[in-house]
């Protein structure tokens with residue numbers, strides 16, 4: 570239907586989450602209308618983010634070097650770890666200003682139906698971090714979804730066996746059930762943080 574380069578752009582855009590065929594088409598035509606500089610800036614931004622951004626060697630948050638900014642920040646508490654599903658979940662927690670500790674990004678949530686097992690997430694790495702000592706509390710801030718809850722319970726059980734001295738907490742209810750942390754407003758998320766309970 571389109572010239573092959575246009576079709577290719579439509580196909581690639583259509584692979585993005587939340588972008589259906591019609592939106593992909595509209596975006597492709599928008600890009601075709603922009604100046605070469607503007608379109609080039611978009612292409613360069615995509616290329617650069619893939620070349621320069623990797624995962625922090627400690628917490629698996631996004632990093633533009635071996636360690637992320639939070640792990641490198643000496644002023645942050647080192648004895649609390651907040652466990653989140655995705656790197657995108659760090660930002661809403663940071664926005665609440667309720668939390669001054671470090672993070673651990675799992676890379677998803679346990680979901681046997683989708684074939685996501687503990688080995689597919691950075692769970693063993695979390696246990697290793699905690700076992701190294703110096704950790705007082707682990708806050709489980711996985712999403713309030715079925716898979717997020719299952720992940721929190723799995724980690725809490727294992728941590729109780731391995732590191733009984735570490736307090737394991739979960740964000741207080743009040744977050745929209747079934748929703749993602751990413752979409753919670755900062756006041757609600759801040760309250761959920763302040764009112765976290767022991768698991």
Ligand SMILES: [Zn+2]
Nearest residue numbers: 625628637640
């Ligand atoms: Zn880090």
